[in-house]
Amino acid sequence: MRILLIEDDTVLGAAVRDQIAADGHSVDWMMRLDTARDAMAGAAYDLVLLDLMLPDGLGLTFLKALRGRGDVTPVIILTALDQVSDRIDGLNAGADDYLVKPFDLAELSARIGSVARRYTGNPNPIITHGTLEIDRAAKSIRRDGKPVALTAREWALFDAFLARPGQLLSKAQLEEKLYAFDAEVESNTIEVHVSRLRKKLGNDVIDTERGLGYRLGTP
Amino acid sequence: MRILLIEDDTVLGAAVRDQIAADGHSVDWMMRLDTARDAMAGAAYDLVLLDLMLPDGLGLTFLKALRGRGDVTPVIILTALDQVSDRIDGLNAGADDYLVKPFDLAELSARIGSVARRYTGNPNPIITHGTLEIDRAAKSIRRDGKPVALTAREWALFDAFLARPGQLLSKAQLEEKLYAFDAEVESNTIEVHVSRLRKKLGNDVIDTERGLGYRLGTP
DNA sequence: CCCAAGCTGACAGCAGCCTGAAGCCCGGCG
DNA sequence: CGCCGGGCTTCAGGCTGCTGTCAGCTTGGG
Numbered sequence: 001m002r003i004l005l006i007e008d009d010t011v012l013g014a015a016v017r018d019q020i021a022a023d024g025h026s027v028d029w030m031m032r033l034d035t036a037r038d039a040m041a042g043a044a045y046d047l048v049l050l051d052l053m054l055p056d057g058l059g060l061t062f063l064k065a066l067r068g069r070g071d072v073t074p075v076i077i078l079t080a081l082d083q084v085s086d087r088i089d090g091l092n093a094g095a096d097d098y099l100v101k102p103f104d105l106a107e108l109s110a111r112i113g114s115v116a117r118r119y120t121g122n123p124n125p126i127i128t129h130g131t132l133e134i135d136r137a138a139k140s141i142r143r144d145g146k147p148v149a150l151t152a153r154e155w156a157l158f159d160a161f162l163a164r165p166g167q168l169l170s171k172a173q174l175e176e177k178l179y180a181f182d183a184e185v186e187s188n189t190i191e192v193h194v195s196r197l198r199k200k201l202g203n204d205v206i207d208t209e210r211g212l213g214y215r216l217g218t219p
Numbered sequence: 220m221r222i223l224l225i226e227d228d229t230v231l232g233a234a235v236r237d238q239i240a241a242d243g244h245s246v247d248w249m250m251r252l253d254t255a256r257d258a259m260a261g262a263a264y265d266l267v268l269l270d271l272m273l274p275d276g277l278g279l280t281f282l283k284a285l286r287g288r289g290d291v292t293p294v295i296i297l298t299a300l301d302q303v304s305d306r307i308d309g310l311n312a313g314a315d316d317y318l319v320k321p322f323d324l325a326e327l328s329a330r331i332g333s334v335a336r337r338y339t340g341n342p343n344p345i346i347t348h349g350t351l352e353i354d355r356a357a358k359s360i361r362r363d364g365k366p367v368a369l370t371a372r373e374w375a376l377f378d379a380f381l382a383r384p385g386q387l388l389s390k391a392q393l394e395e396k397l398y399a400f401d402a403e404v405e406s407n408t409i410e411v412h413v414s415r416l417r418k419k420l421g422n423d424v425i426d427t428e429r430g431l432g433y434r435l436g437t438p
Numbered sequence: 439c440c441c442a443a444g445c446t447g448a449c450a451g452c453a454g455c456c457t458g459a460a461g462c463c464c465g466g467c468g
Numbered sequence: 469c470g471c472c473g474g475g476c477t478t479c480a481g482g483c484t485g486c487t488g489t490c491a492g493c494t495t496g497g498g
């Protein structure tokens with residue numbers, strides 16, 4: 001497995017690098033966000049280990065930008081912050097896991113294994129839905145063979161329907177999925193995003209059930 | 220999402236149950252492993268919250284048996300054990316996540332969301348009633364295999380009968396369920412909706428008991 | 439046979455939904 | 469540091485079809 005380690009503490013970084021290498025993975029170690037950004041642009045990693053406090057910025061900003069770009073590479077956060085709110089922010093920003101320093105290197109190995117198990121193992125299954133071809137893992141969609149680009153929110157919304165085909169999802173449920181519990185929307189955002197999705201994927205991808213919610217269309 | 224909570228501490232269990240319910244999930248709460256085992260045999264859960272120390276055995280044994288059986292339902296461990304080696308054992312036994320008591324309820328919510336996001340669903344439980352197939356969670360009904368669409372009010376009414384199969388429900392009770400306490404209807408609204416339901420689902424789904432109320436039909 | 443209780447077709451009003459447009463926010467770039 | 473641009477949210481106006489109401493009919497009990 002190819003792992004990108006972003007950590008500015010030289011002692012901890014070296015220890016982590018050695019542990020990962022001992023587990024048989026290959027590691028690239030960056031100490032700054034800008035070089036890490038370049039590294040990710042140039043190569044495909046299977047996992048990112050991300051410190052939150054870095055000399056040239058916050059790890060959370062980096063993570064949000066990554067997810068906003070549609071990148072789904074698994075991310076495990078390593079940080080000294082042990083406040084609950086920080087953990088929640090991290091998970092909501094799209095992290096897959098969270099380790100608080102000081103952590104045990106053996107636990108890091110276990111967590112890496114746990115994350116890896118979820119993502120590797122099977123080639124990406126393609127779901128066909130009418131004239132759409134959907135690769136959920138890669139977050140890519142083709143309509144009539146032509147690629148369609150979805151934004152982060154659009155994908156999050158569509159993915160909610162893919163997770164449970166045929167299930168009716170209320171706007172409240174969808175809001176909960178698109179936004180953290182704390183975040184609040186008090187307008188018709190969901191409706192707007194549904195509208196956009198329909199424009200990109202076809203009017204019949206999502207059915208409205210008045211007063212109840214939405215449902216994946218039946219092609 | 221349908222969640223099985225296995226926890227023998229009544230105070231913590233109630234708090235967790237309430238938090239999950241507030242997040243919009245449905246919860247079954249078991250205090251023993253044997254009843255939990257029965258529950259999992261009888262229904263498909265989307266997530267299991269598992270305490271490790273239970274009156275009739277160890278949670279880890281339960282988890283290993285589950286995984287050994289090929290069950291991949293996501294499991295989050297809740298426990299007072301905070302040794303790193305305990306965490307590693309838990310993750311290696313097949314747990315998806317690990318929370319050490321005392322934990323913050325908001326963080327539990329975040330972790331549940333994190334697990335849910337990467338989870339690809341178990342089918343919802345389907346109730347068969349005569350020629351009807353009912354998926355309460357998905358709010359979908361098939362009659363003779365063909366999908367039937369219910370409106371919001373129709374579904375609310377029908378769901379009232381599904382919640383208590385065989386029980387007689389007076390019009391007053393039904394009005395109370397369909398409308399907020401204050402809202403008042405002074406006509407035969409319930410009768411009208413029952414009529415519409417019968418038209419969609421068949422005349423025998425709901426039986427009339429003159430002067431008393433209605434009852435789910437017995438196919 | 440009569441009356442009370444329930445059933446159902448028709449319909450108007452309005453809650454709920456859709457969508458174009460405008461403003462805001464944030465990351466990227468000069 | 470300031471501008472630029474894409475994405476997200478909010479708002480407002482228009483439309484759809486669900487829902488409560490009513491009237492006339494049917495059913496069941498005594």
